[in-house]
Amino acid sequence: MSSEHINPDKCIACTICQVHCPVAKVTPNFLGPRLIGPAYERFRLLDVTEEESLHYCANCKNCDIACPQGVAISTLNMVARCEYTEKNGGKLRDWVLSHGGFLADLFKYIPTWLKNFGMHNPVTRLLLDAIGISKKAPIPKFDKHFRLIYKKLKQPKLDKKIVYFPGCYVDDYDYSIGLDMIWIFNQAGYEVIVPKQFVCCGLPLVSNGFMKDAAKNAAKNVSVIKEYQEKGIPVVTGCPSCALMFKKDVPEMFPDVVYDSYKGGVMDAQEFLMGCVERGELNFAGKNSTKSIIYHSPCHLRAQGIGLPSIDLIEKLTGSKIQNAQAGCCGISGSYGFKKEKYQIGLDVGKELFDTIKNSNCEIVTTECGTCQTQIKHGTGQKAYHPVTVIRKLVENK
Amino acid sequence: MISTTVIIIGGGATGSGVLRDLSMRGIPAIMLEQGGLAYGTSSRFHGLLHSGARYAVNDNESAKECIEENMILRKIGKHCVELTEGFFVQTPEDDKEFAPKWLEGCKTAGIKTEEISLEEAFKLEPNLSRDISKVYRVPDSCIDGFRLVWQNAMSARRYGGELYTYHKVVEIITESGKVKGVKALNKVTNEIVEFGCDYIVNASGSWAGEMVALSGLAPLPISPDRGTLVVFNHRFTSRVINRLHKSSDGDIFVPHGSVTILGTTSAEADTPDDKTPTSQEVKRLLDIGRVVFPHVDDYRILRAFAGTRPLYGAKGAGRSASRNFNIVNHSEEGLAGFVSIFGGKLTTYRLMAEKVSDVVANMAGVTAKCRTAEEPIIPDVSEHTLSKAKKYFPKGAVNIVADRIGADFDKVLDNIEKSNEKNELVCECEMVTLSEIKYVAQDDASYYLNDIRLRTRLGMGTCQGTFCSLRAIAALENENIEMKLKPSDNIKNFLQERWNGLRPALWGGQLREAELTRAIYLSTLNFDGEGYEA
Structure with a gap:
């Protein structure tokens, strides 16, 4: 490592x-x-x-965004946390929360209802609470496994190809985002490839102190990325945290894994789609939605320094005007807000965002990040959708 | 007039060692220092507790002294010494013929050496150059010179010793061939204070020649030799790294707490006060250091500093001058009761103090033996205190604070408990808390913020005083703890001292840092504009 x-x-x-x-704003526990x-x-x-x-430290990376000197602050913290975990052993709770991708893959053939019954019945939740996963935490429910559905999916034969890295949230908890993503890329003239070799990007592993496991995942994923990059096929993901992991953390933490032409590795799908719009590959003529939409920009998206492509994308493709919430972090930071001692911190951090969303009275809430969506639902009662899902809804008038 | 038996001139390592030694023997003594404690050469230390290996070839006597004292200081000075061990590394630029001579010299002096594989060496010190072809392990260690002086002085006080800082000796009073006392200028009040005594120990280092001249005797052939050192912002080596070659400039890296120090140069100086390093010296040190640590330019330089070694012998002897120390009993020249000690090195300060104290005790007819080789300089802090401290100090800081303030830790804790306040970090870069600042500020020897700095490391880290100087002064004002300067002057004085060290290496990260300091103090706080305000 x-x-x-x-x-x-x-x-x-x-x-x-x-x-x-x-985090430091709401709790003295973080210096x-x-x-x-x-x-x-x-x-x-x-x-x-x-x-x-x-x-x-929630590893939300707002420090990295703010730093005018380019210090890799969050990585300093994560390397230290991983070293600590290696020396002192990790908590079972942290292992479980960070190996979700691995566990879900292991159980992917088990029927969804059974998995959810196993996971979300009161007894399990009490047991989880006992190991430190708050019983109040909005742990997302399992959905059908995205890549099992993808295997059976018929796409139109298109010349241009694109590789899609779904990320664990789409894979395990919300396959519909993945289908919407395939839909929009098909509309733009791209056939979507979802390689079965992709594993969890490793960000939850790093955040929970399991650097060695993250290094293994990085090596696996990067070898897949390399294979497609060499063929000239771009790799994208709709998840800001996965994208950030590939762009920033992998080269910073595992410099041995990346190769010369790796560059960012994985591109933000929405940024790529905006490129499609600009090249004239993608448009839905005559769309003029009047829905009121509020958008929350995930911290890990802002940390990529690519602007907020989803706002442009929705506005250009649907004619809507987007309100940018600009209310900071939602507080969940992946699995952080699920942890018993951090559950309340997560809600306190997210309060400004929840209030902004509630006071906006918008009909639609949108954000790219799966766990941000989960936390927003938990904090406001309103379901939040991925921007690409919003576009599809508005275009197809669903 | 203040009367005592022995006046010690000089509050550096030797002086405070003598004060402690004499006090432990029950001989009343007062130490006079022209600046704060460790003002002179003792504050300009490299931080290397020599194993002696550096002197093994050229100066085997010194090497022997070093290894013996090294072993003693590990025992008595636990709180000042960090047991790091050291490496001697052979780079492509080093003469391969040197190693066998060096090994022989170490053997003669009784210094343990062990060759280790390159693989192990690079694992232990990953930043070392891969061009290194040989690595030996030696019992080098690191020592905190400020702390050493302070803790000796504190210990001496417990035995009845007294110290007056900011008192510069301006006259040596003699009567019929015998010393009677000294007159000292109190640099804060500008008053002349008279001290009466039977004996004087001149432990003023590079100023020793000047002091002898004050007494009317022929001056000593002491030539100040200037050495410049560079301090880096972080610890990129955990061991002392020496070059395996004939002692030369810029060939030792020493990890010192949170920083790394590279040094030194050796050049003739005109006066003992010649303490301003130049950018040329810093660049030259980097050029030499790059051979050992190829990424040395990526490490931010915090500051550079220079000091003068009081070398005995002909002017310009430099590295070839012996690092042995010398004791001159001036009775032989017709002035009874006057003894000078000079030369030597930080590593052998205790032995120097012992030997000169022997001379004084002998003259005074005191038979009590020296006990400094056995008795720890400060008593260990109890486990009970340490665990209690965890409630009030950052976890990682507890042991650091224990090393810094030692036996006073209990009192500091009492104060926290009594005041019932949050013990906030005042200096985040060096983890110095409010309670420590307050406690040290109330010490009689703390005149300025700079004195607090030497004892706590306030302002010695990354920000070089930018945040902590203001915080510290504000906290002291809050508590009505008065210092010798008004708050704004105290900060100015403090920042000016920091600035002196920043200037010679003002580029890269530290230049950014300095710009931030300037923005805060000169723009926002208008520290240089007072005169324009009505």
């Missing part, structure tokens, strides 16, 4: 990251990104006792 320490020298202690940290990241890193090299606070 690469437990190579990241040089903390770029940090000038300006503390801008402390101001922008959504803030600068302190736990670059400042404490200087002492980690001295082998001092780790701060409890390290475990409160």
Whole structure:
């Protein structure tokens, strides 16, 4: 594994990251990104006792977004957390939460209702609560396995190909997003390939301290990406966290895995689709929806530094005007908000977003990230949809 | 007039070692220091507790002294010493013929060496150059010079020793061939203070020649030799890394707490005060250091500093001058009760103190023996205290604080419990908390923020005082703890001292840092504009 320490020298202690940290704002348990990241890193090299606070970093990456010096703050924290976990052993709870992709793959042939009964009955929830997964947490329900459905799917034969990395949320909890994604790419003239070798991008593994497992996943995924990149077929994902993992974390944490022409590895699907619109490959003539839509930009999307392509995409393709919530982090940060000691922190972080959504009185809530959707539903009662799903709904008048 | 038996001139490692030694023998003594504790060469340390291996070939006597004292300091100075071990590495630029001579020298001096495989060496120190062809392990260690001086002084106080900082000796009073006392200028009040004594120990390092001249004797042939060192922002090596070659410039990297120090140069200096490093020296050190750590340019330089070694002998002897120390009893020149000690090195400070204290004790007819080789400088902090401290200090900081303030930890904890306040971090870069700042500020020897810095490392990390100086002063004001300067001057004085070290290496990350400091203090807080305000 690469437990190579990241040089903390770029940090000038300006503390801008402390101001922008959504977690530090709501709880004293987290001392803030600068302190736990670059400042404490200087002492980690001295082998001092780790701060409890390290475990409160949500890895939402708002510190990385805010940092004017380009310090890999969240990665400093995650490398430290992984080292801690390796030395002291991980929690069962964290293993379970981070190996969702692995577990779901293992159980993919088990009927969905049975899986959900097994997972969501009160007894299981109490057991999970006992190991540290809050019984109040909005753990998403299993859906049919996306790639099993994909196998049986008939797509039109199209010249242009694109590889789609579905990510665990689409694979296990909401296959419909995957189908909507295939639909829109077909509309743009691309046949969608979903390689069966893809595994979890590894972000939940890193966030929960399992660097070695994440390294294995990165190696597997990157070899698949390479195969298609060499054929000139682009790789995209609709999930901002998966995209960020491939673009930023994989090269930062596992530099040995990436190859010279890897570049970003995986592109944001919405950004790619905007390119299609601009090239004239994709349009739905005459669409002029009057629905009111509010959009939440996931932290991991903002951390990619690609703007907010989904807003443009929905507006261009459907004629709607989008309200950008601009209300910060939803608080879930993958599995963070499911954890017993962090459940309330997650809700406190998300409060501004929930209030903004509620007060907007919009008919449709949209955001790319699956767990953001889950948290928004939990915090506002309103279901949130993936932007591509919204486009399909509006275009097909569903 | 303040009377005592022995006046010690110089509050560096040697002086405070002598103060402690004499106090432990029951001999009343007062130490006078022209600046704060460790103002002179002792604050300009590399932080290397020599195993002696560096001197094995050229100066085997020094090597022997080093390894003996190294082993003693590990025992008595646990809180100042970090047991890191050291490597001697052979780079392509080093003469291959040197290794056998060096091994022989280490053997003669009694220094344990062990060759280790390159694979292991690179695993232990991943940042080392892969061009290194040989690695030996030696019992080098790291030592905190500031802490060493402070803890010796604190220990001496417990035995009745006294110290006056910011007191510069301006006159040595003699009467019929015997010392009677000294006059010192209190640099804060500008008053002359008279001290009466029977004996004087001149432990003023690079200033020793000046002090002898004050007494009217022929000056000592002490030539200040300037050494420049570079401090890096983080610890990119966990071991002392020496070059396996004839001692030369820029060939030792020492991890020191959260930072790494590279040094040194050796050049003739005009005065003992010649402490301003140049950018040329810094660049030259980097050029040499790159051979050992090829990515040295990626590591941010916090600052550079220089100090003068009090070398004994002909001017310009530099590296060839012996690192042995010398004791001169001036009775032989007709001034009874006056003893000078100079030369030597931080590693042998205790032995130097012992030997000179022997001379004084002998003159004073005191038979009590030296006990400094057995008794720890500060008592260990109890497990009970450490576990209690976990409630009030960041987890990782507890042991660091214990090393910093030692026996006073209990009092600091008491203060926290009494005041019932949150013990916030004032200096985040070096993990210094409010309670420590308050406690140290109230010490008699703390005149300025800079004195607090030396004892706590306040302002010595990444931000070099940008955030903590203001916070510290604000906290002290809140508590009505007065210092010798008004708050704004205290901060200015502090930042100016930091700036002196920043200037010679002002590029890259540290330049950005300095711009932030300037923006905060000169723009936002208008620190340089006071005169324009009505």
